Amino acid sequence: MPAEPARHILFLNWRDTANPEGGGSEVYTERIAAELVAGGHRVTLLCAAHGGAPAEQTLVTGVRVLRRGGRHTVYLRAALAYLAGGVRLGPLAAGARGRPDVIVDVCNGVPFLSPIYARCPTVVVVHHVHREQWPVVLGGWRGRLGWWLESRLAPRVYRRCRYVTVSASTRDELATLGVPGSRVTIIHNGLAGAGAGHLARAAHPCLVVLGRLVPHKRVEYALHALAALAAELPGLRLVVAGRGWWEPRLREHAERLGVADRTDFAGHVSERGKHELLAAGWVALVPSLKEGWGLTIVEAGAHGTPAIAFRAAGGVCDAVRDGRTGLLAEDLDDFVAKTRWLLTDDLTRARMGEAARAYAAGFTWAAAGRQLAALVAEVLGAGSPIRPPQRLP
CATH class of the missing domain: 3.40.50.2000 (Glycogen Phosphorylase B;)
Structure with a gap:
């Protein structure tokens, strides 16, 4: 200083x-x-x-x-x-x-x-x-x-x-x-605290959403992606970490889509718990309608976890280097397609994860x-x- x-x-x-x-x-x-x-x-x-x-x-x-x-x-x-x-x-x-x-x-x-x-x-x-x-x-x-x-x-x-x-x-x-x-x-x-010790990647395909549970965070889109990919990826799970008044509606939505048994609502997590979840996830989903930056994106990147967000969501276009550290989707169908791509293409996911880790180190x-x-x-x-x-x- x-x-x-x-x-x-x-x-x-x-x-x-x-x-x-x-x-x-x-x-x-x-x-x-x-x-x-x-x-x-x-x-x-x-x-x-x-x-x-x-x-x-x-x-x-x-x-x-x-x-x-x-x-x-x-x-x-x-x-x-x-x-x-x-x-x-x-x-x-x-x-x-x-x-x-x-x-x-x-x-x-x-x-x-x-x-x-x-x-x-x-x-x-x-x-x-x-x-x-x-x-x-x-x-x-x-x-x-x-x-x-x-x-x-x-x-x-x-x-x-x-x-x-x-x-x-x-x-x-x-x-x-x-x-x-x-x-x-x-x-x-x-960015702070991301590099404390070795944190394991999940053995099964795992999507992670982290943030407040309110309507404009659009966690429903992550649930839709989970439902669309469940048949071809039987072990796929979604972890939703965070709290907010919209949680009951999200739980109801998961039930309607038939993915409640694949969705873990983790509630509020500690700082250590947050990093464990981001490190375990194969892909971090940020379906928010609008973000100034998207801190979760860079926090996930510090663990080698690429992120998918929406191009129209503002600052995520700076937090995600599209095609290098993660992907930016145009609409819900594109969001699902890009989630499928990263979950099923191990080489691309690993390449973007390493680029995300290097990018995050600069903040x-x-x-x-x-x-x-x-x-x-x-x-x-x-x-x-x-x-x-x-x-x-």
């Missing part, structure tokens, strides 16, 4: 990794926040309260977590906490009840709109544009309102802010909302932390400008 003045950096994110509905955005936020702490900065994460999680907590990484409000009220509570000077870092921190030097405003569709009330610079993080997801997640007038907030109001409120995104695909989508590429820095997801959280620290320094006028983002090779 560069030698820069210690700053108080406030992250605003709707959830944290302990939240049952947390996902890749929360991993990204907390991993980079931890790198900033390691570099000497003070970091606070304000997110929604949930379950029995404490209202205030300091993680082992040194990141201070404040949980305020709920799923819909966290945005207002963040503004009130800032205006009240309530973003504190502990009793011994100098200026502990003072306001942050910079806000990192993570916009997961609904924006925090921090420039309206904050008296410090804001850096906006957008993992992906939710255009296709609003009708699926909410629909009706609520979906239209969400899309207006994201596509009309947010670009205006953040018009003087620097943006961070995780892929060239999302950078290009932001341009369609009026955010010029000159204000967007690409900071990729990192680290330390590098991501250094990039964000440099951007913070630039925004605060304490460092030299960083180079504009480049497309992946």
